[in-house]
Amino acid sequence: MTWYEHSSAPWVPVSRRLIRARTITLWIWFGLLIVASSVLALLGDEPLLLIVPAVLVALGLWFSWIIVRQVTAHAWAEAEDELLVRRGRLFRSVTVVPYGRMQFVDVSAGPLQRAFGIAKVQLHTASPHSDASISGVPADEAARLRDRLTTRGEARLAGL
Amino acid sequence: MPDTPVPSTEYSAPREWTRLHPITPLLGGWGILGLVAAYFIYDRLPGWVAGDDPTFDFFDQFPVLWILLAAALGVALVIGAGVLQWSRTEYRIGDDAVYLRQGIVTRQQRQARLDRLQAVDVVQPLLARLAGFAAINIQVAGGQKSGVMLKFLRLGDAEALRNEILYLAAGVTGDDAGGEPGVDVTPVGGDQVAGDRVPGDQVTDATEAAAASSGVLAGLGAQLSERAQALGRPEDVLRGTERVRTRVAAAPEREVYSVPTPRLLLSVLFSGPAVFLIGAPLVSLPFLFLLHVDVFAAVGAVLGTSLVAILSALAGFLGFFWQRINGGFGFTAAVSPDGLRMRHGLTQTRRQTVPPGRVQAIRLYQPLLWRRKDWWRITINVAGYGEDQESVSVLHPVATREEALTAVWLILPDLGDPDPAGTLSLAMTGRGDDGGFLTAPPRSKRIDPIQWRYRGVRATERALLIRSGRFTKELVVVPHERTQSLGLQQGPLDRALGLANVVVHSTQGPVRPRAEHLDMQDAFALLDAQAGRAREGRRRQTPEQWMRAVGL
Numbered sequence A: 001m002t003w004y005e006h007s008s009a010p011w012v013p014v015s016r017r018l019i020r021a022r023t024i025t026l027w028i029w030f031g032l033l034i035v036a037s038s039v040l041a042l043l044g045d046e047p048l049l050l051i052v053p054a055v056l057v058a059l060g061l062w063f064s065w066i067i068v069r070q071v072t073a074h075a076w077a078e079a080e081d082e083l084l085v086r087r088g089r090l091f092r093s094v095t096v097v098p099y100g101r102m103q104f105v106d107v108s109a110g111p112l113q114r115a116f117g118i119a120k121v122q123l124h125t126a127s128p129h130s131d132a133s134i135s136g137v138p139a140d141e142a143a144r145l146r147d148r149l150t151t152r153g154e155a156r157l158a159g160l
Numbered sequence B: 001m002p003d004t005p006v007p008s009t010e011y012s013a014p015r016e017w018t019r020l021h022p023i024t025p026l027l028g029g030w031g032i033l034g035l036v037a038a039y040f041i042y043d044r045l046p047g048w049v050a051g052d053d054p055t056f057d058f059f060d061q062f063p064v065l066w067i068l069l070a071a072a073l074g075v076a077l078v079i080g081a082g083v084l085q086w087s088r089t090e091y092r093i094g095d096d097a098v099y100l101r102q103g104i105v106t107r108q109q110r111q112a113r114l115d116r117l118q119a120v121d122v123v124q125p126l127l128a129r130l131a132g133f134a135a136i137n138i139q140v141a142g143g144q145k146s147g148v149m150l151k152f153l154r155l156g157d158a159e160a161l162r163n164e165i166l167y168l169a170a171g172v173t174g175d176d177a178g179g180e181p182g183v184d185v186t187p188v189g190g191d192q193v194a195g196d197r198v199p200g201d202q203v204t205d206a207t208e209a210a211a212a213s214s215g216v217l218a219g220l221g222a223q224l225s226e227r228a229q230a231l232g233r234p235e236d237v238l239r240g241t242e243r244v245r246t247r248v249a250a251a252p253e254r255e256v257y258s259v260p261t262p263r264l265l266l267s268v269l270f271s272g273p274a275v276f277l278i279g280a281p282l283v284s285l286p287f288l289f290l291l292h293v294d295v296f297a298a299v300g301a302v303l304g305t306s307l308v309a310i311l312s313a314l315a316g317f318l319g320f321f322w323q324r325i326n327g328g329f330g331f332t333a334a335v336s337p338d339g340l341r342m343r344h345g346l347t348q349t350r351r352q353t354v355p356p357g358r359v360q361a362i363r364l365y366q367p368l369l370w371r372r373k374d375w376w377r378i379t380i381n382v383a384g385y386g387e388d389q390e391s392v393s394v395l396h397p398v399a400t401r402e403e404a405l406t407a408v409w410l411i412l413p414d415l416g417d418p419d420p421a422g423t424l425s426l427a428m429t430g431r432g433d434d435g436g437f438l439t440a441p442p443r444s445k446r447i448d449p450i451q452w453r454y455r456g457v458r459a460t461e462r463a464l465l466i467r468s469g470r471f472t473k474e475l476v477v478v479p480h481e482r483t484q485s486l487g488l489q490q491g492p493l494d495r496a497l498g499l500a501n502v503v504v505h506s507t508q509g510p511v512r513p514r515a516e517h518l519d520m521q522d523a524f525a526l527l528d529a530q531a532g533r534a535r536e537g538r539r540r541q542t543p544e545q546w547m548r549a550v551g552l
Helices: A017-043 A047-073 A111-115 A139-156 B030-050 B057-061 B064-087 B126-131 B155-169 B216-231 B234-239 B261-269 B272-290 B295-328 B401-411 B420-429 B442-446 B492-497 B520-540 B544-550
Strands: A075-078 A082-087 A092-098 A104-108 A118-124 A132-138 B090-093 B097-102 B108-113 B117-124 B133-140 B148-154 B254-258 B332-336 B339-344 B349-354 B359-366 B376-382 B394-399 B456-459 B463-468 B473-479 B485-490 B499-505 B514-519
Touching (some): A017 A047, A017 A118, A017 A132, A092 B520, B090 B155, B117 B126, B117 B155, B148 B155, B155 B349, B254 B401, B261 B295, B295 B394, B332 B401, B339 B394, B359 B401, B376 B401, B394 B401, B420 B456, B420 B463, B456 B520, B463 B514, B485 B520, B492 B499, B514 B520
Antiparallel strands (some): A092 B485, A118 A132, B097 B108, B133 B148, B254 B332, B359 B376, B359 B473, B463 B473, B499 B514
8 A cells, every 4th residue: 555645745855865974874883893893803813703793794784775765765745734744664654744833943964964965954843742854855955945934834823 | 129029918010120039048948958858868767777776876976966056057058048049030020021030150031921821820839838928830832941930929929920921911911011900900809709709719809908008017017917817717728729919810710620539539549559559468468378478577577678668669659649639639620711720739739820722632531440430530731831741731630521521621612513522422431433433443453452442533623532542541632723743653563454643743741642553544534634624723723712612
């Protein structure tokens, strides 16, 4: 069975550069662990311990695949009155945030994300449970999206 | 700061920076001494009880005089710190916000914007209550720690400040909103309104004889005699219905329900912890005899070795009972143009005012043991209450079916259904699709074997009802216009069965509305429909309707 589709708004997938950004972060950590465990195994002269880096490599490859799957599932859609955010493969979710309920919008980008020209757009409502963040929005689009959201939010702002 | 505020009966909310009542240092800060004492007991008691220290050589080590001196020093330090803090704490009220600045080393200023006001509580801890003082807690929307807490003021002043804050928040502004009673907030005598007001009314005559005197000493004298009078009616003080003099009259209120003490005590007795506490010894006794255990020796050994552990476990249970009894004691709810008023508490009393339309979601909950009595515990989400959930987010600690319906009606006078009582009853204890409930499909029993038949969702014109629970029953009601955002979720098991969950995001609080294990297509449809209803609700939302429906 297919997953939720909004009747009018098409899904906009996030930038695939997010895959690279996340994979690099992942492999920086795994690389450190793999090198450290290999060095330990070789220095200790315990060839059996080389299983550890081997497992780490396998795990890293698996996580990389998960990153690809997750990022390709991540998308947003701007409907007339709401913003929709879709995420996840194994645990799928769709969050529907009315523009009138947005308290504020955050745009943030770490050094790696900036290097890839992407940013994270986070919407805040009065509810701590509405997890409406879009990672991997192209930087220029992120700024435009924020402005659009803010304008629409002001136009439709309702009380709590 | 020219001088400290004179405790006079001519209180009006200060427009200039003003300090709190000078008694504040004496009322607060004792908790730290309690902590020290508790640590001490924790440290010493096991030794004494176990008999390791039969001569109490602690007292030989430190003579009584020294202990007294240390205690005096401790008290002096607490009071000194309190005075310093008090002298650096000031508040004032503006037409659009309440301001507070405080801090000894780092100064901080806070403002609670009145257009974001969610609730105003007048809180009286035991000590403050006996002395006739109160703290006022102003809750606003907008993240944590955005509220303002003023402690302490005289009870009458706190009530007056609350009335004025609500008056301003209701949109009435003007030069004399606080200084002079406005046309429509004339202070009225208790006798005049006795006919159409409930006994719980807190407003009394602002023109009593005591009001005539002014100046510190006269004011103090009046205050003392007034306090003596108040304590002459201990039952009023105990039930929190003490009458106080306020400058700006409170909006008239009408009592809707109150909780009888016997019912509250029974409800605590019929709770899980109570059953465990009573049942565990009964169940274990036969085993002890069967296994020929020397009961007294065993109990003695356990007491000797782990008294502190047992005491703290017991304290956990007692804490639960205490919280339920203390929080629900004398619980009274009333309606007024300022919104919902709730009053409750045994040692610490709390008078809450939640303006119309501030309740974000309602949860009716029935533990298994309450089934026979058909009792319900009703909690609410109010933005701003957030953290301090257990004591403040209760709409009714133990409601009968009728009271539960009334409580929902208080929040949602118009449920948007031709037969609100029938629909709510089905939503509380119904099962299956009676009454047009959208249910979880039979295949969901593979991951939800117990309650799948009892799950149900139904939207009326004004609210979404989510029912669940087989042994313990739960109903969540979310007004459409209070929906913050919506979510659709699906885990791998749900996916294998073609199911999905719809989540309604409410503000922080004890209510987490969630319709689980719906058929995927039903869930998609519900999400779309609910988004539409929330949109519609936001357009319609007008707080005035609340008053009209209540008919005050």
